[in-house]
Amino acid sequence: MLLTTKTTILTNFWVHRSQRDVSLGRENGVLFFNPSSRISILSPGVNKSCTINCGSLSLNRTINHQILDRNVEICRFCEVGNLKNAMELFSLSENIDLDSRTYCTMLQLCAELKSLRDGQRVHSFIRSKGVEIDSILGVKLVFMYVNCGDLEAGRRVFDKVANEKVFLWNLMINEYAKIGNFQESIFLFQKMQELGVEVNSHTFSCVLKCFGAVGRVVEGERAHGYLLKMGFGSYNTVVNSLISFYFKCGRIGSAGKLFDELTDRDVITWNSMISGYIANGFNEKGIEVFIEMLGFGVEVDLVTAVCVLAACANIGSLSLTKALHAYGTKARFDSKMKFTNTLLDVYSKCGDMDSAICVFENMGERSVVSWTSMIAGYAREGTSAEAICLFRDMNKEGIHPDNFIVTSVLHACACNGSLENGKEVHNYIRENNMQSSLFVSNALMDMYAKCGSMEDALLVFSQMPSKDIVSWNTMIGGYSKNSLPNEALKLFVEMQRDLKPDSVTMTCILPACASLAALDKGREMHGQILRNGFSSDRYVTNALVDMYVKCGVLVLARSLFDMIHVKDLVSWTVMIAGYGMHGFGREAIATFSEMRRAGVEPDEVSFVSILYACSHSGLLDEGWRLYNIMVHDCKIKSKLEHYACMVDLFARAGKLSEAYKFITNMPIQPDATVWGALLCGCRIYHDVKLAEKVAEHVFDLEPENTGYYVLLANIYTEAEKWEEVKKLRERIGRRGLRKNPGCSWIEIKGSVHIFVAGDNAHPQAKRIETFLKKFRTRMKEEGYFPKMKYALINADEMEKEAALCGHSEKLAVAFGVLNLPPGKTIRVSKNLRVCGDCHEMIKFMSEKVGSEIVLRDSNRFHHFKDGCCSCRGYW
Numbered sequence: 001m002l003l004t005t006k007t008t009i010l011t012n013f014w015v016h017r018s019q020r021d022v023s024l025g026r027e028n029g030v031l032f033f034n035p036s037s038r039i040s041i042l043s044p045g046v047n048k049s050c051t052i053n054c055g056s057l058s059l060n061r062t063i064n065h066q067i068l069d070r071n072v073e074i075c076r077f078c079e080v081g082n083l084k085n086a087m088e089l090f091s092l093s094e095n096i097d098l099d100s101r102t103y104c105t106m107l108q109l110c111a112e113l114k115s116l117r118d119g120q121r122v123h124s125f126i127r128s129k130g131v132e133i134d135s136i137l138g139v140k141l142v143f144m145y146v147n148c149g150d151l152e153a154g155r156r157v158f159d160k161v162a163n164e165k166v167f168l169w170n171l172m173i174n175e176y177a178k179i180g181n182f183q184e185s186i187f188l189f190q191k192m193q194e195l196g197v198e199v200n201s202h203t204f205s206c207v208l209k210c211f212g213a214v215g216r217v218v219e220g221e222r223a224h225g226y227l228l229k230m231g232f233g234s235y236n237t238v239v240n241s242l243i244s245f246y247f248k249c250g251r252i253g254s255a256g257k258l259f260d261e262l263t264d265r266d267v268i269t270w271n272s273m274i275s276g277y278i279a280n281g282f283n284e285k286g287i288e289v290f291i292e293m294l295g296f297g298v299e300v301d302l303v304t305a306v307c308v309l310a311a312c313a314n315i316g317s318l319s320l321t322k323a324l325h326a327y328g329t330k331a332r333f334d335s336k337m338k339f340t341n342t343l344l345d346v347y348s349k350c351g352d353m354d355s356a357i358c359v360f361e362n363m364g365e366r367s368v369v370s371w372t373s374m375i376a377g378y379a380r381e382g383t384s385a386e387a388i389c390l391f392r393d394m395n396k397e398g399i400h401p402d403n404f405i406v407t408s409v410l411h412a413c414a415c416n417g418s419l420e421n422g423k424e425v426h427n428y429i430r431e432n433n434m435q436s437s438l439f440v441s442n443a444l445m446d447m448y449a450k451c452g453s454m455e456d457a458l459l460v461f462s463q464m465p466s467k468d469i470v471s472w473n474t475m476i477g478g479y480s481k482n483s484l485p486n487e488a489l490k491l492f493v494e495m496q497r498d499l500k501p502d503s504v505t506m507t508c509i510l511p512a513c514a515s516l517a518a519l520d521k522g523r524e525m526h527g528q529i530l531r532n533g534f535s536s537d538r539y540v541t542n543a544l545v546d547m548y549v550k551c552g553v554l555v556l557a558r559s560l561f562d563m564i565h566v567k568d569l570v571s572w573t574v575m576i577a578g579y580g581m582h583g584f585g586r587e588a589i590a591t592f593s594e595m596r597r598a599g600v601e602p603d604e605v606s607f608v609s610i611l612y613a614c615s616h617s618g619l620l621d622e623g624w625r626l627y628n629i630m631v632h633d634c635k636i637k638s639k640l641e642h643y644a645c646m647v648d649l650f651a652r653a654g655k656l657s658e659a660y661k662f663i664t665n666m667p668i669q670p671d672a673t674v675w676g677a678l679l680c681g682c683r684i685y686h687d688v689k690l691a692e693k694v695a696e697h698v699f700d701l702e703p704e705n706t707g708y709y710v711l712l713a714n715i716y717t718e719a720e721k722w723e724e725v726k727k728l729r730e731r732i733g734r735r736g737l738r739k740n741p742g743c744s745w746i747e748i749k750g751s752v753h754i755f756v757a758g759d760n761a762h763p764q765a766k767r768i769e770t771f772l773k774k775f776r777t778r779m780k781e782e783g784y785f786p787k788m789k790y791a792l793i794n795a796d797e798m799e800k801e802a803a804l805c806g807h808s809e810k811l812a813v814a815f816g817v818l819n820l821p822p823g824k825t826i827r828v829s830k831n832l833r834v835c836g837d838c839h840e841m842i843k844f845m846s847e848k849v850g851s852e853i854v855l856r857d858s859n860r861f862h863h864f865k866d867g868c869c870s871c872r873g874y875w
Helices: 002-015 048-079 083-091 100-112 116-128 135-147 151-160 166-178 182-195 201-214 217-229 236-248 252-261 267-279 283-295 302-315 318-330 337-349 353-362 368-381 384-396 403-415 419-431 438-450 454-463 469-481 485-495 503-516 519-531 538-550 554-563 569-581 585-597 604-615 620-633 640-652 656-664 672-684 688-701 706-718 722-734 765-781 797-805 808-819 836-849
Strands: 022-027 030-035 743-748 751-756 826-830 853-856 861-865
Touching: 048 083, 048 100, 083 100, 083 116, 100 116, 100 135, 116 135, 135 151, 135 166, 151 166, 166 182, 166 201, 182 201, 201 217, 201 236, 217 236, 236 252, 236 267, 252 267, 267 283, 267 302, 283 302, 302 318, 302 337, 318 337, 318 353, 337 353, 337 368, 353 368, 368 384, 368 403, 384 403, 384 419, 403 419, 403 438, 419 438, 438 454, 438 469, 454 469, 469 485, 469 503, 485 503, 503 519, 503 538, 519 538, 519 743, 538 554, 538 569, 554 569, 569 585, 569 604, 585 604, 585 620, 604 620, 604 640, 620 640, 640 656, 640 672, 656 672, 656 688, 672 688, 672 706, 688 706, 706 722, 743 808, 751 808, 765 808, 765 836, 808 826, 808 836, 808 853, 836 853, 836 861
Parallel strands: 826 853
Antiparallel strands: 022 030, 743 751, 743 826, 853 861
16 A cells, blocks of 8 residues: 555656656756645546556656666766766666666776776676677777776777777787787787788788887788788888888888888888988988988978987987087977987087087976986096086986986996095985995996995995896906906806806906916816807907916917907907017017908007007017007007107117107106106116106106106116115105015916015925025026126125025926926916016026926016027017
8 A cells, every 4th residue: 555655656746747847957967856845746536547557657758768868967977078977877877777878988988087997887887787798888898998007807808809890909909019018919910810800001000010029020021911912002101110110120121112112201201211220220321311301391300300319329420410409499399308308318429518518408397317318428428526416406406316317427436436426426325225226236336346446346245135147247347457356256256156157257257367367267267158158259259368368378369369250459459469468579560460451440559559569579660650650640649658658669779868859749748657668768778867867757747656766776776876775765765655575476276376575485485495596506507697786785795696586486487397297388477577687597497497487577478488588688
């Protein structure tokens, strides 16, 4: 009875309402009715049966109207972009079956507004209602998920929808390409073909990019043939994609042919050609196409300008950069950050920091990239002070430097050895907890190593939670370059417990073997290089040649050098320097000439090596000829190193007055090395007067360098000017300077034995002393007498002779003779120059013991054999 009454009331409410009596309102997006007080609830004269039947009919109509109105209202909200109200109304529709068009409209708006949460609610509602997901609704669902960033959910829907709409396939192919999953894009393209889904030009444009990205040349060429059959060969978008594909696969000719055959070229076509040539290293060709583009009157856009600027950076073309800068200003590209950032990068890479500063200061808005370009520019110039200043300004403006900027500043500090500035950056890194970045920690170690502070580098290294191959290589290379070869070798052994060395590791460790003249260890490294296939790496082979040169095995160094198929300038220079170091000046000149015939032009370092070789072989005329070739033919401006070589060339040849004149006529201020070369000549030819004059120049320039004081003291000693020696020693004492003691070492069976002048601590000291005394007696019997002037002490003959016998190189050579098999080459290294008496005695020993003795001192190699030395007196 109650149900009937309620039904009657509801029915009569709808039957008797009139437009005037009922007002339809909307509040907060929800429809509502305002019934009038004059509505009669029960109408007289109407029986119950009629009321119920009419009520049922009216109810059905009412519900249908409700559904229709709800669909219309939701769609209207969606059309005006009001997702919030649409979702509120949608949430009140749980008991209403909405139509497919409404779902599609809502999903479209969710996709456009990237509202994944609302889209998921709509999808959940569709599932709960058991709505069939047809091709149209499926497309909208996939589009919503993909556009909202949930590609995985979109793919699940996509796989369930039997859809032949090419739009949906293109969408999925394109989205996978965007996230770099090119293989999946290619798989979908192949699936399309299997299912017979008709492709269009957009399909080809996208999939060709994927083929290019993964270098699938054959599949790309098949796609090319397929699209030609389908008639897409004249579509600009397709041809542009084809051009990009061929460029990415290195098929320059195929890209050029397509371009030449295309009559209707748009700006994208031209940009594809320009960027393609530049990406493949053909910067000049890219610029040529750009000039051709201008000739055809095609309007340059921002992409064109940025591409051509990149080419300018690669080839260092400042003139074209400035022309593009002017063009960009007229075209209002200078308001685009991409253009100004590229300009900054180009100017800084071309070394025009003034123009870079001008662009930077006129920028309305600066990004992290802007600051990075400027700091990187200063880093390339090695001006750490400016880089640090900019780094501070960046912080003041509230822009937080990222890892790349921090490492750029550290690189600037490393380039000019600015340890203080480097430590300031390190403090910033600690304060901002950036040391956890492997990239930053490696840069920190590199900075400390290049600034000569291996203690700080080791501290960073030891605190790193994880280390990669770069970390180990940085430390090993740092130890090698900072004359700490033993530490480098120790770390190399430690590294191999965790990591396998790469080619860079071998390039870093070989100089440590070379520094110690540790031939056995060097050969061990060579074996490791061969086993790991690093011998094809030119850096490794160059380091190997250098190692064998500095270990005194010149024949093996030359053999390796000859095996290098493509020799670069470093390869030639190492070999030339090697011949010079060993006193083979003629061979060095022949190698230099061979290099030039091979089309490799020498640089300033090559000329230092060849001039050094001439000076150490007494080749005065050849040295002058090569110096003139450098200045006049090769147009290389002389630097202090070249002047020092020429002074050394004159001095060793006994042309002391010519050497002095050469120095006074130098267009640049001579440094201590230049004057020091002449001072060495004064010692060779015992010119005390000139030595005193030259020494004052040296002392003014490098007052803390003990080597030059010792050299002058040696000159006074040899002239037996003991009073002058005393005064000089007092002068050294007042300055608190200390002479490095003479030290020599020899490697036998992998163990290095070190000898210091006058040291009797070695286990075989007595045996060595007895051996040397016997040899000294034998020398006297054959007419060789000790050169007492090399004793460098004011004492009687007995004391002088005893002092001479205690020189470290003699001790090391004697140890080698006593402990190596007869005929085995004896290899000794010394930290200072060999003295004249030791030189004579070792010559004598080489003849009597029948073994070759190779002595490497601080200046050069001496090969003693059959009583002769390779230096021929030029040392």
